[in-house]
Amino acid sequence: MIEIIVIGTGNLGYHLCKAIENQKDALLNVDNSAFAKADNNNVKNTLKLVGYYNLSAREIPEFKAPLLYSIDELPKADLIIIATPDDFIKEVSDSIKNDAVVVHTSGSVAMDAVSRHKNHGVFYIPQSFSKSRAMVFDHLPICIEFNNTVTQHVLEDLGNTLSRKLTHLNSQQRGRLHIAAVYMNNFVNHCYTKADEILQESQIDASLLYPLMNETLAKAQDLSPLAAQTGPARRNDEQTIARHLNSLKTNDRAMYDAITQSIKNTYGN
């Protein structure tokens, strides 16, 4: 059994607490064939949420574990997961007196932010969590880093219990993965937003482009996005590009132009 404390109950902390408390249900829901194939040595662990802490001292009714009131005096646990915003990680880590393995969950903060602890590491999940959306951990990639084998075993046990996609990444790789995730999530989503805005201004139903959205993703995963690229920038269609730029709001031209240039550079146009 791994006894766990989660510090921070934002989107990620909330889902981690839920996943830890619902672990048995989650394992029962896995279909049998996948279950049989998995490494059963690893899924025998049971997880226990000892408690959770948040700055607002706000109790979360759906958790069985108690709200904790002080970082300085945490109960005994095997693992403490810091799931606060990046800027608080070091400060929180430094206040923990507990003798547990201490890890943070950030994509962009190096492991040494928690290095005050003898056993420390990182437990990073490159996913976008929202409290309002259920999340199945089973196929989520979990990227771990550790300073020694004690930490390694705890994180591997936890990771393999929650998911079937555990990977080792060092701080430098995790930093690169985080930048890639900014493109894949933040930038992609903002392109969706701009498309929506244009449709709304012309009273066109946004769902008209859902099949294109879905196919764009499916094609990128199927062919590779490099091979799937089409459009005016890809075929160097200056006339269409100029017409588009001209019809955009002044504020929107810089982004259209920069992405167009980057596509041209990529394909040597």
Added chain:
Amino acid sequence: MIEIIVIGTGNLGYHLCKAIENQKDALLNVDNSAFAKADNNNVKNTLKLVGYYNLSAREIPEFKAPLLYSIDELPKADLIIIATPDDFIKEVSDSIKNDAVVVHTSGSVAMDAVSRHKNHGVFYIPQSFSKSRAMVFDHLPICIEFNNTVTQHVLEDLGNTLSRKLTHLNSQQRGRLHIAAVYMNNFVNHCYTKADEILQESQIDASLLYPLMNETLAKAQDLSPLAAQTGPARRNDEQTIARHLNSLKTNDRAMYDAITQSIKNTYGN
């Protein structure tokens, strides 16, 4: 019965020919409940591909209809669909002597490119077609424009036979939809490409970010992309932005910076 000729057998023309020839199979595959709900007046039409034309005079073995060898002397048909690249539409339209309804299929060309014909219009499908990927037309949005009721009826009959999502859009709206599609497909795909490139450089498996890719799309459709935005630009995290910019290749900074600025502008940061 609507007798149809398709000019151009690129990605779109190819799939149109296939959809027209396989129309009966497609209708049989529709599940019964959806079928029962649909307007059955419209799905009674049968479609016939009279022939297809392409510049390279290349026969396509999977079509039952014959390859045609001259635009000047096309056989009799109810509808001629021009599915060539944008730059050829007017020229092709002007060579057609046939007394049929003539339409083009472009998102960014106005209807008057085919206005030489008494009955003319546009049959635009905002989707990214590839010959190597099967395409189910049933849920694809089809956007039509027409100069008179003769054209309207032919296009509505065809559109409703192939799909359940027919919309009327004028040339101006179609132009806006096409720009939105550039963001939704071309720009999104290029963000995927940049993410892939960063992962490859660090020997990280690209599929690690597939769950994030999928969730980004699902969340945008579920919540709206405007509400779903997260990340350093959204929360004005200058430190992370500066670190990212610094670690990018010189060529990649302009695009990162322009999207970041656009996110900041959108949320008033």
